[in-house]
Amino acid sequence: MNKFDHQKGRHFSIDEVKIYYEEIGNPDKPVLIFLHGGFGNMEDFNSVVPLLVDDFRIIGIDSRGQGKSSLGADNLTYERIQLDIEALLQSLNINDITIIGFSDGGTTAYRMAIESSIKIKKLVAIGTTWNIKDSLSTEEIFLKITADSWKAKFPESFDSYQRLNPEPDFEKLTKSMIALWLDRTATGFPNENVSKINCPTLIVRGDKDHLFSRESVCEVAGLIDNSVLLNIPSAGHLAYEDQLEIFIKTLKQFLNEQ
Secondary structure (H helix, E strand, O other): OOOOOOOOOEEEEEOOEEEEEEEEEOOOOOEEEEEOOOOOOHHHHOOOHHHOOOOOEEEEEOOOOOOOOOOOOOOOOHHHHHHHHHHHHHHOOOOEEEEEEEOHHHHHHHHHHHOOOOEEEEEEEEOOOOOHHHHHHOHHHHHOOOHHHHHHHOHHHHHHHHHHOOOOOHHHHHHHHHHHHOOOOOOOOOHHHHHHOOOOEEEEEEOOOOOOOHHHHHHHHHHOOOEEEEEEOOOOOOHHHHOHHHHHHHHHHHHHOO
16 A cells, blocks of 8 residues: 555554554655644645655654544643654654654644654655744634534545544544644744754745745744755645645655755
């Protein structure tokens, strides 16, 4: 199989929470981790992973509370998701990785690249809010989100969650996601700490992304040494899907550079 399917994976237990993951690709190649965005799951990357399976040992992870991973009683924060991922990788004896993170997954990846027990060789952040200022600029939008409004606007997202999640409670998840996006504390966005990132970093933004401004993407690219900025025309928040050919060409070049 060259796609994630939520059939062949396993659960990793941390505290009372079960984190679901799957492995595909070449087990003898370098490890490439995929981290999805809010209300999503690993299958969101299935337009991309078949193009990379020959060159990487690919691991998809459903973030806490999403996909096939349970939510638990702890507050959902970027720090909490980071700790889940690090514990899972340590259980697999994986010590160095490349990460592709979309939106929330990219925010978590930034945190890991700043300070982690896992060595980050390369980082790809797509549509990734990195500063609480970005999130607060869209706070009005976030505060209007309810379980019912999300279900009405994104029925496939809701149906997927209901089908996959071992402990479905969409009302609870929705409140947890909004709190995650508006977390002003040290457990949230990395903010200016991104300047501590020293691994090669590809920053991707769709030019029509309403959640991540041109000004912000230019600022974060300026803060991270050894970064490459790809602003994709005619693409929105899901830039990697909206302009797959452009994204894949740049991604492969970035991943293959020594």
